[in-house]
Amino acid sequence: MSAFAVTGLYAVPGTNSWKLLQRSLKDIPIVTTAEIEAEQWVNEGGKATAVLYGNTFGYPEASTSTTVPTIFIGGTSDRDPDLISSLIDEVRTDTRSVRLIVADGSGSRTWRGERAEIEHFGRVSSEEFGRIMSTSDVVFLPILNKPRASGHMVCVGALECGLPVVSSECTGMDGYVDGKFVTHLDPEASILDQLIACADGPLDSEQVRAYWTENFSLDAYIGRVLTAVDHLTGR
Structure with missing residues (x-):
């Protein structure tokens, strides 16, 4: 086999997926998108380094014509159902005008209160996912704290749309939270209050x-991967 490198693992030590990857990849250089994955691979004798993920999905720029604060939750991997339920409960009982969009493939349905609205979407294409997300003001990543990459694609897609991101604390998101464009959720405060404040923020x-273009576009990601491969292969 000719020399090649692998990007991404998305596996946890001890699982069948991890064991299969170990048997298949052996000494092949691995470029992960989460520090924890690279650390785990190296600790078990492999060769790996981590870079921040990036991509250019072609998602549209977010509309600025919304008058009601709109929150978007999307994706399925390692999502925290308790956090999502807590936010839904807050929206249902709050007296403010707010719209919550949930695109997690769980089925299409809508709830409307006196001033609030919750809309769930079923499975959608990547293009439709980006279009729906672009109608919001802030993207929320409620992620379970598992030791593997999670939330990166939605985070990068949100930044491409021009939307700020709020993420629950998760090892897999280490390095992606900069405190301005991507921030951590305060677990002791109201989820809804924090998301509305972010939606109404100065960004x-x-x-x-512009931040996405410089740091998380496909070009930026390719540059990081090539540098990492050169480092791993000693070129």
């Missing part, structure tokens, strides 16, 4: 998209 879509 505009052009600022966020």
